[in-house]
Amino acid sequence: MFSETCARARRATRTLAVATTDEKRSALRRCAAALSEHEARILRENALDVADARARGTKDALVDRLALDAGRLSAMAGAVRAIAEQDDPVGETIEDRRRPNGLRVRRVRVPLGVIGMIYEARPNVTAEAAALCFMAGNAVILRGGSDAKRTNVAIAEAVRGALPDDVRDAVQLLADSGREGVLEMVRAEGAIDLVIPRGGEALIRFVTENARVPVVQHYKGVCHLFVDAGADVAMATEIAKNGKLSRPGVCNALECLLVDAADAARLLPPIARALVLGGCELRGCERTIALVPEAKPASPGDFGFEFLDKILAVRVVDGLDGALAHIRQFGSGHTEAICTSDASRADRFRREVDAACVVVNASTRFHDGGELGLGAEIGIATSRLHWRGPMGLEALTTMKWIVDGEGQVRT
């Protein structure tokens, strides 16, 4: 029963919340070793999941996300080992001050509690989410997708088997039971402290609309690059190519290019040519078409759209104000970039753009926990509460206040 799963998770957090960093690290190192030791079984179960998916006519791209081999499994174990080496946020003092009445007031980081993780195809999430939640002192209840069910069971059993008895239930995997199972989890107020959904927009909306527990979510990444008048055209071209072509299917990929009208005749044709040569389809506004004959006319729905493919919307805008207005209307609050050689416009862009990550003269693809120096991430939050951007260990903690006195009372 789900309520028993939650109760076991809560009991495990009591021990885990006060475990030392070294205890957590050595448990995770044993988990990583167990993933390697269970290689044969995990790959066998994965082959069955993959065969089922193929038999159902699943698209190649999805089968690829699901499929494991020795190299991918070893990368998964490596990710768990890397998480074990990260700084432990639990117990960290955020603030420490002395009040005039002599009270010492501290704010310290503590684990969040019991985290519900709802995700779709990729089985590496099972191991990485378990390791991240564990290292931050939390229990996690994993609800993976049905496509990967045998693989997830094999991974979870390897991980759980390597955990000490008194914290084994800090990692629990639930069988996928469709939307009903998701509802059960997102309505478990008091039993689940946070739900993190990772998957398509439909899943995220369903979770948000039905949740009574807090949710940190990420709808989509409609990322823009604004190329400012006077920008270095070679730099802008490399940033645009990297944003759109290096991995079009991810949330920090570029979906729309904005170019300042004052300098578009110089900037846009070479950038467009490089993208087209890279196999990208361009969908442009009228002013774009006038400068780039290869571009198709954009329909209104192309702006603000997450293509997740080698397709890019292109619009010529009137200066920084035009770019800011476009981003305000069509941006998703994920990642917004500017390429500029003007310091004051860079500064206005940094201040006025309201997004989880604002990038100046670099690729939007850097908005990622590893690239920003956080280590592994459990997801990227585009919500504003609790956390925004890549969620590493610190995002999986809360805090408590500690007040130390020598008998003080309030007057």
Add this chain to the structure above:
Amino acid sequence: MFSETCARARRATRTLAVATTDEKRSALRRCAAALSEHEARILRENALDVADARARGTKDALVDRLALDAGRLSAMAGAVRAIAEQDDPVGETIEDRRRPNGLRVRRVRVPLGVIGMIYEARPNVTAEAAALCFMAGNAVILRGGSDAKRTNVAIAEAVRGALPDDVRDAVQLLADSGREGVLEMVRAEGAIDLVIPRGGEALIRFVTENARVPVVQHYKGVCHLFVDAGADVAMATEIAKNGKLSRPGVCNALECLLVDAADAARLLPPIARALVLGGCELRGCERTIALVPEAKPASPGDFGFEFLDKILAVRVVDGLDGALAHIRQFGSGHTEAICTSDASRADRFRREVDAACVVVNASTRFHDGGELGLGAEIGIATSRLHWRGPMGLEALTTMKWIVDGEGQVRT
């Protein structure tokens, strides 16, 4: 219409989010002055609200929370002035690091956006919530209780009149329209970034169960004091008296006293005597009754109950483990205190108690924004996400990541 109110609030945040600290401070100083200038009108409208409340047979305690006089109005203006002097969290750099590829990665505080504030009788919330939200760069939509409706309108008009035109809609007051109006606000996903409900438990539950926007809430404060074996009996007595008797109706008041059985014969009788002399009714477990004849037998419902009155539940427990188990079962995660002379047990209490505020050798009444050095607070959060404890200006912000490069792309 509510959607227009939200749109006006969002527009105001664009200007306010990039306002300087000095601009926000001088606007708030003008608001404080306006409250004094409008004294006659505010007090006249308040007298009408008070008369209505009396005519409806409202309890004296509630009428007292509603009623203003020149002194209370001046304190309200003083609170607004004090908020204007607090450190501005907006723009503060939380983190600043250089990546191996030369990227500079910063995390900076930015305003949350549009905040919905739902509250009941006390009209000073109108001015203080407006000032706190404004200073942190946010727009606030205030939905006050119907008891104070004329007073709230007069206060909001004074405040709005003192704000510059382009940020006036950062403070908007809605007429109370009952539960329907609350529903409208808590379902305004995308338009409202955070709802803060302040009021009775029924209001908070209604908001939480119906919310699609994030909510930071505070159900109740069932605060415990554990008096450890070997504790200084004079210190324990003062802490217990202060916790229970200084202001029994507030959330950080003491509701339950726990005493270690190993030393209860020495500790409990004098503490109990002092409380009874102070007018407190004691409701004790069997072991308490054996030591304190004045105590009535506690019924099971007395443990975990928020009396908000001069009534205290008392239980003799078996050592620190017994106290921790009791708090785990009955605590509300608000404030938990220990009185002890043993450093290692103090440390275990600090680590193992899961509450917004853990107090060692001081009164639970210190769990308050002003007392902990935050300045004014918009409420106390017992939820775990986003913020926990007294919510000052920093709790009204979120963050964004800023990445600065010189053309870096991801390999």
